[in-house]
Amino acid sequence: MSRRSFIQHSAWGALALTLPKPSSLFQSSQMGIVVHSYASRWNSKTPSSTFPGFTNALDLMQHCHQIGAGGIQVVVRDWGDEFSKKVRSQREKWDMYLEGSISLPRTAEDVSRFEQDVKNAKEAGAQVLRTVCMNGRRYESLKTAQEFQEFKKNAIQSLQWAEPVVRKHKVKLAVENHKDWRATELAATMRQLDSPWVGVTLDFGNSIALLEKPMEVVQTLLPFLMSTHVKDMGVQEYDDGFLLSEVPLGEGILDLPAIVALCQKQNPTVTFNLEMITRDPLKIPCLQPEYWATMAEVSGAEAAAIIRMIREKKSKTDLPVLSDKTVEERLNIEEKNILESLNFSRKTLKLT
Template identity: 25%
Template sequence: MKIGLETESYHLQFMTGRMDIFEFIRKTAELGLDGVMINIVKWPNLPGWGTLASFEPEYLARVKAEIQKYGFFAEIDTNGTDPARLEQVIEVAHSIGADIIRTYVCMGTYDEDRMNQAPDNIRQIVPLLQKYRIKLALENHEEELSSEVIRMIDEVDSPWVRAHCDVGNAMMAWEDPVHAVRKLAPYAVTTHFKDHIIVHDGDDYLVCGVPVGTGNIDLEQIFRTLVESSTLTRINVEMCYPYAVSFKREPAAGGVSAVGEGAFAVRPTPYDLSLIKPLDYYDPPQELLEKMIEDQAKGVEQSVQYTLALRDKYCR
């Protein structure tokens, strides 16, 4: 099983201009990993598209050369199902040698119309996926239940359209992570491997990212499920810390109706509430930025070590 790293894991360094995609690729190699997942969703404070500064051929050729320098696999993270946009992303993926593209349907809130339109949109780009031998992976991205992702895949009915199994996002839709992974594993061609807790900020309960192996999710059981019940050859660490987000569906939408137990156990906030509210973690104030950048970097190292240890236990 190869282990990759998603650019989101260093989002604070990217957003402050301290890291670019070339430095990220080199850092991934230093961590002893096997590949990169490059997020090209538009990010605050970044030119171009996410962690790629440009879609120009010369720039993309440089990115591809850096990836090949380390013998890495490459994947791309995007969002939406607009056919014209996805065609552009497929061309970018082909240019840098990426063979899997992650996307998701809803944009911050559950949108039934988007969900219903998605299969028709995706069918339009299947010929281009087939031409370049690239797979599109639909993610359970905070708003979508695992069953809804599977329904869309079944409606498209193409070997080039499968699932992206995010092992933590099910919680935002009130779905138990182990349950969601068991359902998605047979469809999965890629993953985000992460960890979450539930926090209370005085106003509401939130899902909060933490370094992999330090949260509520039964990641050992999930890793074993991915090894035994899928054809995956890669698992991508996406350490979403510091980060917190509201629930996106109504309680019980995914089978869980309240916080308090298992993956939904409530734990202290990573940072004192008098210093920062959890919903401000992603773009923190200047006075906390240096500490949170340092904490994020340490969290990546901890997450990688934990994931590699699971690989050693279950894949060798």
């Protein structure tokens, strides 16, 4: 979709036209976009003339270029050599960066698949590959302390299979704090691996779900910083704990300027990747016994500090709910949230 077509068709375009310098909305920015920011449009099966779905990395990159993002972080899986070269050509044409999002090998036999994905991502121009050790959330996926220990064992094994591959191909593998590892656990795993090719994708807000203060997470994981997921978080109490929701940058509880400054000081070449997921608030049931099955190391003082933070910083209005919206309404809100966040990144975070 062209810029002109986007402004004409999107309800959000009306706000873009009110800016003193409309072109500034679309100028190049160091802030890139994580594919999950477009959860509704990525591989969308719902036709929309205003917000057509993205079928692959080329579609996503084209749109992100049009709205002024500096790059993308996108899933790399089963790319062929020809497709990787097309991505590289488009990326170089627009002077955008590319980071891959890649699945770890789960068995020794899966290492060959992992290596092929690494090679394809590197051919396309990626030097950093974000990954996760668990696709779900710790307090939902794991029911016992023994299950967490098994997860930890398997995750470390997967990383040990992956490390020689990324070292061979000279690309960096960045593990996200994905509501699975607490920061101290992930840091300990990085020290155990002790590889310059394996580090961390620092997600600014995820670890609140594991009762961790955001700035303490940042300080703990900074030594291993290779990439980021930039987001802001809104919070509110509910009967079983608290609600946690991504909100447009600047509307939540995180000290984004301070976090960005710390990241830049630690790693001047680090990328800042917007992960503005437009969805219903997540329920963090920290007042239910089941939540604590894998969280025995969390002290009462730590839990109390997070509950106090939630009460002091809770959103003054209800957190946004998307499940009661039409598909077209969700798509419009998703784009609006991303554009607002990019604008904040330029004006306040100075990522231009």
